[in-house]
Amino acid sequence: QVQLMESGGGSVRPGGSLRLACAAAGYTGRWTRMAWFRQPPGREREGVAVIYASDGSALYAESVRGRFTISQDNAKNTVTLDMASLQPEDTAMYYCAAQFGRGGSWLWQSYYDYWGQGIQVTVSS
Numbered sequence: 001q002v003q004l005m006e007s008g009g010g011s012v013r014p015g016g017s018l019r020l021a022c023a024a025a026g027y028t029g030r031w032t033r034m035a036w037f038r039q040p041p042g043r044e045r046e047g048v049a050v051i052y053a054s055d056g057s058a059l060y061a062e063s064v065r066g067r068f069t070i071s072q073d074n075a076k077n078t079v080t081l082d083m084a085s086l087q088p089e090d091t092a093m094y095y096c097a098a099q100f101g102r103g104g105s106w107l108w109q110s111y112y113d114y115w116g117q118g119i120q121v122t123v124s125s
Contacts (some may be wrong), residue, residue, distance in 0.1 A: 005025075005117075011122040015095075017084045020083065020096075024077045024079075038093065046088070064102055081094070089123075095116050100110060
């Protein structure tokens with residue numbers, strides 16, 4: 001049973017930083033890509049960033065590009081999202097997701113095979 005466990009959420013003031021981590025366990029082989037999504041209050045879930053296992057390349061949503069950095073630690077089966085210059089509009093439940101297959105835009109949520117439970121990030125003064 002594949003499990004994704006998020007950690008590192010919490011509350012921070014505008015302009016602050018947080019680091020989220022997603023630890024993966026219970027699988028064989030290698031995931032194709034791991035992504036972070038978020039769901040702000042009253043809104044639909046949206047893509048934040050994705051990283052590809054094969055070469056470590058990453059893509060970002062326009063709203064977070066330049067402020068967020070996604071990275072992977074293959075030895076620890078962990079993907080990290082470093083978030084800087086956080087703003088109130090970054091407040092959301094953040095989810096990590098793993099895809100073991102191939103194909104599809106990284107934003108297409110239905111292509112991901114496993115999801116974490118989610119972790120809250122609140123940015124407020």
